Amino acid sequence: MAVIEAIATQYLEADAASVTFSSIPSTYEHLQVRGSHRSTGSSGGQAFYIELNNDSGSNYASHTMVAANSNNIGQTTSAQAYIKIYDGIHGSLALGAEYATILMDVNDYLDTNKNTTVQFQMFDAITYSNDVRATFGTGMWNSTAAVTQIKFTPSNGNLTRGSEYTLYGLKSS
């Protein structure tokens, strides 16, 4: 039996407000998401939101370090309604053929002794010189519930047709 398995892929045939992986099976130890996406919003970089288990309470935080054009910055959020990643995706001001990238790891998503934490790497707006970003960071959900649902939403506009996310499960035995 394979240790890493693709649980589901969502490919957008049409623009959509968000993408949700629901009923995530409880047969793995860790999760990974690999995605390619952009937004229809009239922007270069814009924020990207990750919500778990449909919890929209002020239960999330995120911390990042970012290569922003030719600068470096750190960014923090706390008590948010989602894991908020500043400039984690780009909108329509980047060239139409450019899709941003997200790689995300979710450790021990079933462990009810731990709040859920994630690591992510994101790259976007390489063709829009005002908002070029390479982001690495972590986020947390202040809940020990097992993760059964992951929702991705751009802050402005819809996810563009052709955006695609794959959810993988990693086993530990």
Add this chain to the structure above:
Amino acid sequence: MAVFNVIEHVELSSAVATWTSGTFATSYDHLFITMSARLDSGYNSAGYWRFNGDTGNNYSMTDLQSYNASSVGTYYSASNDGIGFPPFSGSSSTANTFGSLKMWIPNYANTSYFKPVLITSGAESMTTTSSQYAVKRTAGLYRSTSAITSFNVHINGGHDFVQYSSYTVYGVNGA
């Protein structure tokens, strides 16, 4: 042949100061280690990694790090007796919150070259206060041509890993 293979998965049933792995087979191409850990002190104390029980000054490292909202810093050490300092959440962090770490060791069994070690890590907490969290990307080098067959990690400053801290070691095959 499977690409990913589980070598070892451990979850602590009680606190430990130094965490030592089992012995790895050298039959894979790469190692991937994922760790979730919390410490018994502070906000973001740092792990200190050694391989094969080697305590000599045989390690080098550099990193990108952020502890605040204004800048990204760097650190470099040409010669040290371990690879530091990936942060983990501590007892002052939000309750039940564990830091996370991912480590890749390409060609860990190669006996001709030194071993590169790539680490991403973070100490999370519900806070925007400087130094109450940390994110870091580390490039390390174990300057040994021996195959890596084990690791140990302890916390800089002598703190403990707490119960429920865990890691998984994967052996990853090429074609």
